[in-house]
Amino acid sequence: MPIDKRVASAAQSLEGVGDGATVFISGFGGAGFPNVLIRALRERGPKNLTLVVNSATHRYSLTHELIDANLVRKVICTAARGHTKDPSAFESRWMEGKIELECVPQGTFTERIRAAGAGIPAFFTPVGFGTELTAGKEVRRFGERDYVLEPAIAGDLALIRADTADRYGNLTFRYAQMNFGPVMATAAKLAVAEVRAFAEEPIPHAQVQLPGVYVDRAVAVS
Amino acid sequence: MPIDKRVASAAQSLEGVGDGATVFISGFGGAGFPNVLIRALRERGPKNLTLVVNSATHRYSLTHELIDANLVRKVICTAARGHTKDPSAFESRWMEGKIELECVPQGTFTERIRAAGAGIPAFFTPVGFGTELTAGKEVRRFGERDYVLEPAIAGDLALIRADTADRYGNLTFRYAQMNFGPVMATAAKLAVAEVRAFAEEPIPHAQVQLPGVYVDRAVAVS
């Protein structure tokens, strides 16, 4: 049967997602947030999620809705500070001890995700050495520098945003929309892309920015 | 001064390359060999080179000319077997003990190069565990699998082949020409690209396959 990864609705694209899932959510700097999928996930309502997302609260992302709905047990992120004067939904729950937080330097964050998708269980990095974010981690000297051993972060579900998808799941991205999307798709058991539009024809090979091999389902949202 | 990485000749693109350099050479499966640069390197004639190249002897590559000219002290590669019935220039010298050989699984080869360009001194991989190619290397169990610690491979010079370059050093590749080129460029102190042709205008951002940040010099060869 010819490969076809396009599905009809965001709800359908999340079939099989259950409680306790580790969920990647793409987006950075205001671009690439899969907001339709985030809302569909909230409506689906799986509990005890671990979110792996650059920012626990970004003004252009709907990530906070998952937190507001009490679906989230833990957040792994690089930015946990809200953007308003008052504490965010995340910050309130975190201070109350209801949500666990792991704050990770951004390059380590993306490399740990890439590592999971690339079959690497752990790698050494100079980033974070001597800081409290790597307290307790294994340290080793290579040459004249000190490095920290960082483990991969694998996930159950990746929600990413792209511009177009073809039937094979190949993706193109607009400008800075790419950010964490590609590596998140590689590291999740189920990778779902929301796209502006489906490409009617296969995307020409030189325009593909993420091979469909990594994308399980795609849904067009406009 | 506006950035301009284009140089007039292959000879000029190798200025500063000296004895003892570790040299990456791209190319795999018949595509992406920087043969004009390889010949220019032979003509320049630095001695005691370490070549980091997928194949010590590929029928479409001129790598063997560097070996024939006795410029090579060591080869790090994934394929050290010639393609003719008789031993290759490399194999003869290797058997005579004149050239050192490090044979590396291909995914480990490219990941070790990527690691150098990405600031990672070492990473764990499952590939090669329990084989003679990883004998003596540090082994560690993560979950239910055994992994080997592999170090980065950094270089002094990368010779890579691409299709077009613009003044900023941005590159495009044709089909399978890409292979090791991008990671090799990231891991070398001096990255030189030979291209079919210079692009008169800046390459549109979505068509750039390797950012010019990684390319120091580009030479058009046709």
Add this chain to the structure above:
Amino acid sequence: MTPLNRLQITWRAAQDIEDGEVVNLGIGLPVHCSDYLRPGVDVVIQAENGVIGAGPLAAHDKIDTDLVDAGSRRITLRPGASIVDSSWSFAMIRGGHIDVTILGAFEVAANGDLANWDMRIANRGPLVGGAMDLAACARAVWVIMEHVTRKGAPRLLERCALPLTAVRCVSRVYTDLAVVDVTPHGFLVREIVDGMSRDELQAKSGAPLAFAGDCKVLTAPPIALPE
């Protein structure tokens, strides 16, 4: 007793490739599996050099020297193909994104150990390429090989004698005489060619064989070998 020829072994292996899988086919015999997929089966063929979606060989007048597979064959792209660099290609392999790889082999051990990269040929340099990556990391590793060596020595063994490619990786072996699964309890024969007894097959194997309750006859349509 009619052993399968080399292309028939390839055909047999290809019958087990499932719709929608991502498949990497080893250099040499395994690449021919793409010619024998079951009707209607759509797969993505990954080549280590970064071609994701390799198509058939290029016609002579359509050859492009930049469009090659890992075996330097001039190929085409199937619809939906893309091309990545070696770093992505092997991240894909090592990360477990290849559903099946089909590889040639010299020896397979009863615990799934594979020896397929180094025959210890005198006076020749080693050649490992992507063999270790594929063997260690594809979700399923299938082997295509003659059941015995040219000298008649078994290739299914208690332990590999040749240098290993990867440990405990092979799940299934297709030979000219049988289809053999590698299970936690050792080799389990799923199919055996017509006219060969179980004892005869065992005699050509270097490790104990168990036979599946529903052990079938291994058959393949006639396929002529090229001259």
Add this chain to the structure above:
Amino acid sequence: MTPLNRLQITWRAAQDIEDGEVVNLGIGLPVHCSDYLRPGVDVVIQAENGVIGAGPLAAHDKIDTDLVDAGSRRITLRPGASIVDSSWSFAMIRGGHIDVTILGAFEVAANGDLANWDMRIANRGPLVGGAMDLAACARAVWVIMEHVTRKGAPRLLERCALPLTAVRCVSRVYTDLAVVDVTPHGFLVREIVDGMSRDELQAKSGAPLAFAGDCKVLTAPPIALPE
């Protein structure tokens, strides 16, 4: 004695950016350095979110919500720009491909330790972003900050009191009062504003200052702060 205002500090730092460099400018004040490059200096501005070659802010009628920098500002691309994913972007940073990063800071220690990510604000979550990656891995890490806190406490210290961003990473500090190099022997003042004595500057610093033999007057052209 006329301390530099915040934009003048930015201007001063920008004067030291060399032609052809790859530069990452921190969120907040440092991004303004791109407005004050010396005439003829051509650089590549890298943003952590993957924009390689960020240009000026987009005009109001040219805004594209997908074209942003790491600070969510709607920007443009300069000629020759490209865009990579976060994995490549941070590989570029961690791999030492950024010639200079200019960052804001709370504290800098005499050994180059930097504290710029966590002020320990009560009831707020931590925010590290790419600060640790840039501080640990850019070839040169320059800091822009007021010489003292709002309460008058020094920010140049023997040891940082706030949580570290990276150890031994800062090479130069631009303040409203001075330009200070971090050397193996501690702080070395290169420039000091007119009318301020060395003793006065020392009194506003929490670690010993040495003064360069050719210590100059720190000056900047008038730049009005926005309302």
